[in-house]
Amino acid sequence: MNKGLCKRLVYWLLITLAVLALPACGKSREASGPDPVVTAAAQTPAPEQSEPAEATAPACEDVVNPNQTYSYEQMMADALALSEQYPDLVQLGSIGKSVEGRELLLIRLGTGPKKLLLLGAHHAREYITATFLMETADEYARAAVTGSAYGDYDLAALLKEVTVYIVPMVNPDGVNLVQNGVETVRNPEKVKAMRMLKSSYSEWKANINGVDLNRQYPCHWDVKASNTDVPSSEMYKGTVPATEPEVKAVMALCNSHDFELAASFHTKGEVIYWADSGTEEAIAADAAIAQSLADVTGYKLMPVSEDPAVYGAGFENWFRQEFKRPGFCVELTPSDKSSAPHDDTQFDALVWKRSKYIGALLMLQASG
Numbered sequence: 001m002n003k004g005l006c007k008r009l010v011y012w013l014l015i016t017l018a019v020l021a022l023p024a025c026g027k028s029r030e031a032s033g034p035d036p037v038v039t040a041a042a043q044t045p046a047p048e049q050s051e052p053a054e055a056t057a058p059a060c061e062d063v064v065n066p067n068q069t070y071s072y073e074q075m076m077a078d079a080l081a082l083s084e085q086y087p088d089l090v091q092l093g094s095i096g097k098s099v100e101g102r103e104l105l106l107i108r109l110g111t112g113p114k115k116l117l118l119l120g121a122h123h124a125r126e127y128i129t130a131t132f133l134m135e136t137a138d139e140y141a142r143a144a145v146t147g148s149a150y151g152d153y154d155l156a157a158l159l160k161e162v163t164v165y166i167v168p169m170v171n172p173d174g175v176n177l178v179q180n181g182v183e184t185v186r187n188p189e190k191v192k193a194m195r196m197l198k199s200s201y202s203e204w205k206a207n208i209n210g211v212d213l214n215r216q217y218p219c220h221w222d223v224k225a226s227n228t229d230v231p232s233s234e235m236y237k238g239t240v241p242a243t244e245p246e247v248k249a250v251m252a253l254c255n256s257h258d259f260e261l262a263a264s265f266h267t268k269g270e271v272i273y274w275a276d277s278g279t280e281e282a283i284a285a286d287a288a289i290a291q292s293l294a295d296v297t298g299y300k301l302m303p304v305s306e307d308p309a310v311y312g313a314g315f316e317n318w319f320r321q322e323f324k325r326p327g328f329c330v331e332l333t334p335s336d337k338s339s340a341p342h343d344d345t346q347f348d349a350l351v352w353k354r355s356k357y358i359g360a361l362l363m364l365q366a367s368g
Helices: 003-020 072-085 128-146 155-161 172-180 188-192 245-256 286-297 315-323 344-355 358-367
Strands: 090-097 103-109 114-119 162-167 261-266 271-273 327-331
Touching: 072 090, 072 103, 072 128, 072 172, 090 245, 103 128, 103 245, 114 245, 114 358, 128 155, 128 162, 128 261, 128 344, 128 358, 155 162, 155 358, 162 245, 162 358, 245 315, 261 315, 261 358, 271 286, 286 327, 286 358, 315 327
Parallel strands: 114 162, 114 261, 261 327
Antiparallel strands: 090 103, 103 162, 271 327
């Protein structure tokens, strides 16, 4: 067994042992740990009380640290910790595997019959969107279990009406390339042979096959404009639609669940794309929900997308076309005229300050 594999096995074993040692949030001590030691003092009858003591909200650990370069490995460890801490509220699964064999993590948050879909990191360099979705899961679960107020939203009630399906990182292979460099991919020479449209691998956008995943969906794919016709760091739409395993997995998920609405998160714009000329008239709720998103975030609403050569082959456009349900593309962060990832230590200021209520608002819309 090689040293790298041994290190990875030890790493995951330590994480698993650490997570198993955590008590489930909201569970009694008897359910989550050993019986307490009974001392003589503890056996002395307590004085009678005229009224029962008020119940205190359970203490819940803050699992996700969003102010860091958020890797696939950190995401998987945090997801496991969330499922252990909130076993009645968080379930884990996989929608498939990436090109390099990484599980495409699915987090189900909530127990409600209505379903909402949230997707992050279609684009490799935009991995801060995965951070956003993991922080959303962590904050919302804690608020629901502790009964804490969350702005104007009752998350405990909403999560009984809606189950949020979260795929935080659609493109984990690309994220690994951006964060760790080309020598860490399975086939470095193959990636090095692809066309580079930016100056460094930290600006990579495509999946590890050099296909831009948000130009791969079968929605006006044939007329989608592209400035490259070979596998590239970005913009290449592939030879036909839906060739990539990550896109196939997302489509299969959508086809197997009745999602009330869906949103895909990107970066650098602080704008909301909400409608296109192909489906604008067919989806009555789009405009009202989009305006609510703009109100709660301060993001700019973009005009209805008119040209299929521009909007074609994107996830949200395909979702609207296929299901005649609201689908949104939300660009979370301010534009900085750069293709490089943001400073991850500035997550709160760049992302969370304006976006923390997005999930709650979309849950409220889905519940209706």
